[in-house]
Every structure is written in C-alpha cells, then in structure tokens.
Amino acid sequence: MYKNRIDNLRKSMKSKGIDGILLIGDHNRNYISGFTGDESYAIIGLEKSVFITDSRYTQQAKEEVEEMEIREYKGKIENFLRDTIEELNIKKIGFEENIITYKNYVTYKENFTCEMIPLEGIVEELRVIKDKNEIECIKKAASIADKAFEKILQFIRPGTSEKEVAVELEYWLKRYGGSALSFPSIVASGERSALPHGQPTDKVIRMNDFVTLDFGCVYQGYCSDMTRTLVMGNASEKMLHVYNTVLKAQEEALKSIKPGLTGTDIDKVARDIITSEGYGKYFGHGLGHGVGREVHENPRISPAGSNVLKPGMVITDEPGIYIPNEFGVRIEDLVLVTEEGYEVLSKSPKNLIII
Template sequence: MFKNRIYKLRKLMSEKGIDGVLLQGDPNRNYLSGFTGDESFSVITNERAIFITDSRFTEQARQQAKDYEIVQYSGKFEDFLGDLTKNLNISKIGFEENIITYDNYIKYKNKLNCELVPMDGMVEKIRIVKDEEEINCIKKAAAIADKAFEHMLGYIKAGMTERQVGLELEFYMKKLGARDLSFPTIVASGVRSCLPHGQATDKVLKEGEFLTLDFGCIYNDYCSDMTRTIVIGEPSDKMKEIYNVVLEAEMKALKGFKPGVTGKSVDKIARDYIAEKGYGKYFGHGLGHGVGREIHENPRVSPMGDTILEKGMVVTDEPGIYIPDFGGVRIEDLILITECGCEVISKSPKELICIK
C-alpha cells in the first residue's frame, strides 16, 4: 500500500521536474509511511525513501515505516538536511508550502545547496481519493459518532450546560474507541445556534431552544464529521419551518453527488433551494468539504469548488440557516462518492428530534 503511494508521488515528482521532496507535516508524511507519531520528517527521491526522526521515535519508526530507511538525527535539523541533500545529489527539493514556516524556509534556503520548490499540494492530490482501507477507517469513525449521538439523546435535558453536553459527547466517543476528536466539538443552543462554529459555554439549555451538535472523532488517523440539530422541548412553527427547509436542502443535495460533477454544482442545488424559500442570506458557508486524515481536505463543495468529484472521495453535505437573535439549524452527513452516486456514511436520524 505505502509502496504504491510512494510510486504515485514519484510520478508527480517527475512531472514537476524535482528529484526529491521533504515531508514535514503529519498528514502527508504519515500517509506515505504508516508512521503514527509526530515531529519527524521524510525525504523521498526517485531511488530512496528516508525517514528521519530523533531518539524519541526511532523504534516506533522502525516498526511502522517499514518501506523506509530509518535515520536518527540530533542537533539542528537544517544542518542535517543540508548534508543529506548534498549526499543524495538533490538539485531540486519539493517542500510543503502550507506547512513549512517562513523561518524554516529561510533556514533551509541558507543550508541547502539545492533549489526549494513548492509542492503545490502534490501529496494531497493523491490523498483526495480514498482506498478501501481508508474508507473503512472513516466509516468506523462515523459509526462511533453515530453511537455517541444515540447516547446523547438519552442524556441531554433542559437545565444542563452546553459544556456538560460537550464533555459527555467527547468522553463517550473516546470510550467507544476514538483516539481523539476530529475538531473542537461545537455545542450551541438557543440564539447561540446561529453561530456556525459556536463552541460550548456555560449557557444553560432551556425549553423551546435549538441545540446544534457538530462533532467527529479520529479512528486510525481518519476523521468523521456530523452535525445534528435538535430541539429542547417543543419547537415553534418558525423553528419547524427552518428545520424542514434545511433538511430538504440537504436531501436534494444528496441526489446531486456523483462522479463527474463539480462541488460547486452540488452546492448550487442546496443554495438555490434555501434562497427559493427566502433564507438565502442566512446560508453563508460552503455546502461541504473533503474529509480524511484532516477534517478539512479537498475537494471543496462550495461556490469555489471546481474539482470534479470521483469515486472514492469522501465529503460532507451540510447546509444551514443561521438567523441572528433567533437561532440556527445545520444538518450534516458524511458521504462517499460511489460509482454512480453516493453512499451516506452517517446513519443517525435526521427528522426533527425533540428532547422532552
């Protein structure tokens, strides 16, 4: 598996005219090696794959990065890298321009006797289509989130705080086997539910309020992402109306996901429907995004989403309506692009749930 990924990277290196790459960010380095730690590096050339770490991770790297030569370094990494690139006769080395800081770039430029070339998302282009093992890990992470949501429906009640809800949700996902959270859990109730990324506060849940939960977990380095909006007590007619508009928009978009279309074309389906119902100005974010080793990956499913969807991509479908001083609704599923459409990975119910 990792040899095949390295082979694909080397093809892209050849096309770009570089004879080596430096991988420093966890997602790309670990995707190509099988390593699960951090604070390490890899240098890949046309002939060699070298994993570079310090004494904390040397043994772990030997056990996990089996397709690599394991090298332990000490001292300043830029000095070590300068000697390595010279010994490997690298003339042009690609670097992750979204990972390496300007400070590191200057250090490398001063120490390396070769040209530094931005990789332009080279590894991310390989990562965008998931293989069977990756899809299974994402499905497992989503299943944990589904079970946690089911548990929360029996736990949540008026009088507790958003922070209590968030802590229980996070604890339960880890209890079920999650390694970590995909992102800081969003718990927003009442008028705060109009905040798309409202994190938990000490606000108390009250009757007649929306409660939005946006959460996910990491399983074997792969993320899940799901949002459900519920009501504490009885909803007003206005709350029901908004909820149904978002739900219908989400369902209409699901029918548009398939290979050969762009993300922006699917975004338009949901966006046009919400606008038709009079709430267009209250839906400000994109419909979705890719999910994998990172919670936000390509492809984008937004008005700027020009990438053509392919079988094996995993994306979100998450329309929302957010009305200041009133509240908001978001419903989000994690989906897999299949040969002729899509598979909904998130299994939690989407009809309006009221906590009595």
C-alpha cells in the same frame, strides 16, 4: 499500500521536474510513510527514501514506517537533512509551501546546497481519493460518532449546559474508540444556534431551544464530521419550517451526488432550495468539504468549488440556515462518492428529534 503512495508521489514529482521532496507536515508525511507520530522528516528521492526522526521516535518509526530507510539524527537537523539530500543526489527538492515556517525556510536555504522548490498540495492532491483502507477508517470514525450521538440523546435535557453536553459527547467519542476529536465539538443552543461555529459555553439549555451539535472523532488517523440539530420540547412553526427546509436541501443535495459533477453543482442544489424558501441570505457558508486525515480538505463543495467529484472522495453535505438573534439549524452527513453515486456514512436519524 505505502509503496503505491510513494510511486504516485514520484510520478507527480517527475511531472513537476523535481528529483526530491521533503515532507514535514504530519498529515502528508504520515500518509506517505505509515508513521503515526510527529516532529519527523521524510525525504523522498526518485530511487530511495529516508525517514528521519530523533530518539523519542526511532523505535516507533521502525515498527510503523514501510518502504523507507529509518535514520536517527542528533545535532542540527538542517545539517542532517543537507547531508541526506546530498547523499541521495537530489538537485531540486520540493517542500510544502503551506506548512514549512518562514524561519525553517531561511535556515534550510542557508544550509542546503540544492535548489528549493515551493510546492502547493502535491501530497494533498493524492490524498483526495481515499483507498479501501482509508475508507474503512473513516467509516469506523463515523460509526463511533453515531454511537456517541445515541448516548447524548439520553443525556441532553433542558437544564444541562452546553459545556456539560460537549464533555459527555467527547467522553463517548473516546470511550467508543476515537483517539482524538476531529475538532473542538460545537454545542450551540437557543439564540446561540445561529452561530455556525458556536463553541460550548456555560449557557444552560432551555425548553424550546434548538441545539446544534457538530462533532467528530479520529480513528487510525482519519476524521469523521457530523451535525445534528435537536429541539427541546416544542418547535415553533417558524422553527419547523426552517428545519424542514434545511432537511430538504440536505437530502436533495445528497441524492444529486455522483462522479462528474462539481462541488458547485451540488452546492447549488441545496442553495436553490434554501433560497426559494426565502432564507438564501442566512446560508453563508459552502455546502461541504472533503474529509480525511484533516477534517477540512479538498474537494471544496461551495459556490467557488470547481473540483470535479470522483469515486473515492469523502465529502460532507451540510446546509444550514442561521437567523441572527433567533436560532439556527444545520444538518450534516459524511458521504462517500462511489462509482454509481454516493454512500452515506453518517447513520444517525435526520428527522427532527424532540427531547
């Protein structure tokens, strides 16, 4: 698996005319190496690759990293990197322009004898298509989220605060096997549900509130992402109309997912439905995004998203309508793009759940 990933990276390196790459970003470095820690370095040459870490991580690297020689550094990292680059005979080394800090760049530039080439997304491009193992991890992360959601349905009641709900949800995400949260959970109720990314507050959930829950966990390095909106007691006619419009947009967009379409095509399916019901201006964000090691990665599914869908991509389908000072609704599934179309990884019910 890691040999494949390194081979693919080397192909991209050759096409860009570079003979080495320095990986520092946790997600990129760990994707290529198998390492699960942080603050380490991978140098990939065209023939040989070296993984560099310090004494905190040497043992772990020996257990986890495949296909690379592991070295422990002491002293200044920039000197150790320079010596390794020279030993591998690298003349042009690519680096992650979106990840490396300006300070590090200046330090490396002063120390390295090779040319430094900024690269945008060379590993991220490879990460867009998930392999079998990655898909299994994402499925597991999604199933943990489904189980935690079931628990929350038993817990959430008018009278509990948004924060209490978030803490309970996060407990179950970890209790069922998540190693971390994909992102800080969103729990937004009543008027606050009109905030697409409302962080949980001490606000108490009241009767007749919509409550939007957007959450996910990490399993073996891979994220899940799901949103459901519940109602406490009764939904007004307007609330029901908005909910059903979002649900229809979500389901129709879902049915349209297949390889060959672009992110813009899928977004349009949902956006047209929401616009035709008069809520177009209340759907401000894109329909979805890729999910993997990061909860937001390519492809983008939005009016600006020109990525073409391919089998093995994992994306979200999450339309929403947010009416300021009233309420909001979002429904989000995690979806695998398959050869034939799509497979939904989020299994929680989407009909309006009344607590």
